[in-house]
Amino acid sequence: MYFITKYVEQILDSYLNFTVMFDTIPIGFVGSPGEKPAPAKSHVISQDALYFAPQVDFQNPKVRVRIQSISPQYNWMANNDPVPVDTPISCVAGFYNQVMPYIPLISPFFVKRQGQFTMQFTNDITAPVVGGEITWALLRLTNPINGGWDYEIGFNQGLAQQSQIPVSGQQMQYTKNNG
Amino acid sequence: MDEGLKKILTGNFIGSQWNTSPKLTPYGEAIAAHYPIQVPWIHSQEVSITRTSQQSFPIQVYLLRPQLYDVLICGASILDLNFPGAIDNLYLNITNEESGIPWVAPTTEIGYSPVGAFGAVVASSPPPRPVTNVSRLPEAYFLPRYTMLRFEWTLTQQQVQTNAVFTFLGIQLINHRKGFEAPKYVNMPDGSCVKVGHRLPLFITIPYGDRRFGDYFGDFALVENQQTLQFTPASDCDIEIHDVYANFLSYAAPDSTTPRLRFALKIADKPTGRDWTPGLSPIESIAGYQIRSNPQLPYPAPSVLEQDHRYGLTLQNNNPDNQLFGGTLTFRGVRRCQY
Numbered sequence: 001m002y003f004i005t006k007y008v009e010q011i012l013d014s015y016l017n018f019t020v021m022f023d024t025i026p027i028g029f030v031g032s033p034g035e036k037p038a039p040a041k042s043h044v045i046s047q048d049a050l051y052f053a054p055q056v057d058f059q060n061p062k063v064r065v066r067i068q069s070i071s072p073q074y075n076w077m078a079n080n081d082p083v084p085v086d087t088p089i090s091c092v093a094g095f096y097n098q099v100m101p102y103i104p105l106i107s108p109f110f111v112k113r114q115g116q117f118t119m120q121f122t123n124d125i126t127a128p129v130v131g132g133e134i135t136w137a138l139l140r141l142t143n144p145i146n147g148g149w150d151y152e153i154g155f156n157q158g159l160a161q162q163s164q165i166p167v168s169g170q171q172m173q174y175t176k177n178n179g
Numbered sequence: 180m181d182e183g184l185k186k187i188l189t190g191n192f193i194g195s196q197w198n199t200s201p202k203l204t205p206y207g208e209a210i211a212a213h214y215p216i217q218v219p220w221i222h223s224q225e226v227s228i229t230r231t232s233q234q235s236f237p238i239q240v241y242l243l244r245p246q247l248y249d250v251l252i253c254g255a256s257i258l259d260l261n262f263p264g265a266i267d268n269l270y271l272n273i274t275n276e277e278s279g280i281p282w283v284a285p286t287t288e289i290g291y292s293p294v295g296a297f298g299a300v301v302a303s304s305p306p307p308r309p310v311t312n313v314s315r316l317p318e319a320y321f322l323p324r325y326t327m328l329r330f331e332w333t334l335t336q337q338q339v340q341t342n343a344v345f346t347f348l349g350i351q352l353i354n355h356r357k358g359f360e361a362p363k364y365v366n367m368p369d370g371s372c373v374k375v376g377h378r379l380p381l382f383i384t385i386p387y388g389d390r391r392f393g394d395y396f397g398d399f400a401l402v403e404n405q406q407t408l409q410f411t412p413a414s415d416c417d418i419e420i421h422d423v424y425a426n427f428l429s430y431a432a433p434d435s436t437t438p439r440l441r442f443a444l445k446i447a448d449k450p451t452g453r454d455w456t457p458g459l460s461p462i463e464s465i466a467g468y469q470i471r472s473n474p475q476l477p478y479p480a481p482s483v484l485e486q487d488h489r490y491g492l493t494l495q496n497n498n499p500d501n502q503l504f505g506g507t508l509t510f511r512g513v514r515r516c517q518y
Contacts (some may be wrong), residue, residue: 003202007217061301063259069218078222080244087223088302090312091302092344093254099310099472106201106253107217107350129321 001104002052004130008108012048016143025119027132033125039118040134041070042111048141048148051109051117053095053102057133061090062124069117070108072151075114076117086122093134101139201348206378207319208252209365214328216353220250223346226269230334242276243245243328249361250322252349255298257314260342267426267469268336268505269294269343270384276327278376280514284383286412287397291333293426294345296509300469310472313348317421318378318513321351323361324428336505360371374517381418384439385409387442387494387506388504401496401503410449411490416516420482422475425466427506442503445493448484459495466508475511484512 004012012018015047023045042051056063064086067076079085094101111117123129141148203211206308211217225373228239270291272283294300298316322328352361356372364372368422386409401407427442444466445461467476484490490510496503 005203005208008214011243062260062303067219067221074218074353075221077222078220078246078250078351081224085223085225085344087221087346088256088301088344090258091221091223091348094312098312103203103312105219106203106251107211107219107234108346109219 001100001102002108004106005107008050011149012109012139012141014145014149016145018050018148019140019142020137021045021140022135023051023138024135027119027121027129027134029121029123029129029132031123031128031130032129033063033123033164035128037075037121037123039120041116041118042136044114044116045111045140046113048113048144049111049115050139050141051105051111051136051162052139053104053137055096055102055135055137056089056093057096057135058096058129059090060127062126063089063129063132065089065092066120068120069078069111069115070117071112086120089121091106091151096112110151110175112151117120171176172179180342185278201253201313201315203251203253204319204378205368206365206373207253207321210319210321210362210375211251211350211352211361211463212478214352214354216251216355218248218351218353220246220252220351221346223344224330224346226332226343227333227340228334230336236243236333239332241330241332243330244326245325246322247324249324249352250321251352252316252373254313254315254321254348256346256348257294257298257300257301258344259300259348260344260395261340265294265341266300266343267295268334269341270333270335271295271297271345272331273331275322275327277357278322280379282380282382284381284414288386289384291295291331291335292509293424293507294343294467295426295474295510296348296382296424299474310470311474314378314474314480317419317511318380319349320380321361321375322477324387338486341497353454369433369477377517379502379514379516381512383420383510383512384409385411385510386494387425387508388503399489399505401494401506403496403498403500403502406493406495407492409492411492412483412511414484414488414516416486416512416514417476418484418512418514420478420484420510420512422508422511423466424475424478424511425462425506425510426462426509427503428468430514441457441497442506443495443497444508445495447491449491450485450486450488470493475509481512493500 025040066086094103276283386399388399442462445459446455
């Protein structure tokens with residue numbers, strides 16, 4: 001079900017161990033058509049984590065969502081039109097009663113310890129959902145080696161080894177950040 | 180190499196369906212390996228298009244604005260906001276504004292592909308429970324930062340209004356290293372070094388029937404108990420065909436007045452004269468459609484259609500008293516050109 005890319009392998013190699021975890025976050029719909037409740041936030045975890053796939057406990061694909069990580073700030077949703085279009089939840093999360101109740105991310109998302117991401121939901125207009133929960137399947141990464149993985153590994157590596165910019169057909173080899 | 184026996188060296192491709200795992204293709208992963216930060220990328224756009232009686236087919240253009248980071252587009256999902264069946268008349272072509280290379284092969288008949296060939300369709304009514312919400316593209320598409328994609332939407336059949344939300348799913352590829360430039364070449368598992376852009380998603384849409392009156396786009400029909408022959412366009416380079424999508428099967432019940440199994444198909448590689456099947460096969464055994472776990476039914480392995488070769492498609496309607504209107508078959512694959 002889950003596909004471990006080389007990128008994820010390199011992150012996992014930065015830790016001696018990991019723990020499977022499920023993070024359930026209430027959305028807080030009161031059932032009003034088109035409502036935008038306060039953004040749901042992933043729970044703060046004291047270890048680094050890899051988020052693999054979400055699931056919602058309702059079955060309405062017309063609920064919309066916009067996701068953004070807080071630290072560091074990256075927008076997942078790329079529509080930057082004058083009137084931004086949020087993403088139907090069916091494109092991101094599995095429904096609880098589907099054959100496959102999780103939709104894995106193409107590339108699992110790495111969150112540093114104490115990091116968070118927010119999910120701004122918008123309720124359906126015609127058949128609004130009441131309540132609602134989203135659950136993320138993730139790995140909590142424990143016992144980091146040399147500080148574990150960091151977003152800035154590429155940046156720091158680049159400062160030190162600018163001569164190693166990949167050339168034709170050559171893939172970048174990640175090295176550990178000892179800082 | 181013996182003509183007609185051309186093989187794909189293993190390792191350069193994977194199956195074309197998302198199903199329970201969004202595997203990156205070897206080509207996509209080779210590109211992604213150059214970037215230490217990878218963030219989900221999801222882009223949704225609303226589509227609302229109308230075609231009135233006798234109106235020539237409308238074209239609605241949407242430009243995906245430049246992105247801050249390089250993006251690898253891997254899959255698509257469509258939220259259908261219409262009554263069941265309408266979405267199969269919504270057609271799309273995608274072009275990179277910079278290169279001008281369209282994803283859909285230009286043909287004299289259509290030049291667009293049904294939206295269901297691009298991704299999985301999730302119906303909004305009745306409450307959906309699709310097996311898969313997202314379909315993988317035949318190949319990951321590398322969208323360099325600061326470039327744009329042009330979407331051209333159209334309707335083949337007359338409808339009051341067709342509404343949908345089209346969503347691309349991918350990865351933002353981020354490398355803050357000073358002086359970093361996007362890779363121009365990557366290594367494939369078979370050891371070859373290919374140019375980024377060498378493998379592009381390709382969609383070839385062929386009408387299931389013949390043009391009736393020739394007065395508007397999409398006016399194709401295959402009348403009852405008739406057979407016709409159609410050809411895919413020849414390509415200027417080798418292409419891989421991975422899977423097939425049919426736009427006319429999704430909502431026709433097997434026991435209705437237009438039984439699906441009464442449509443039949445035979446494929447032959449024309450320059451070689453090699454038939455895929457000795458006789459006609461039921462359409463459902465060759466092509467997928469919405470509400471299937473594989474909406475675009477994959478072949479056991481991708482098939483190479485050599486440069487300048489064409490598929491000859493023998494299409495047959497075995498229904499004794501029902502015509503088929505507006506049916507199309509879409510072959511999905513990879514264009515292997517070194518532009």
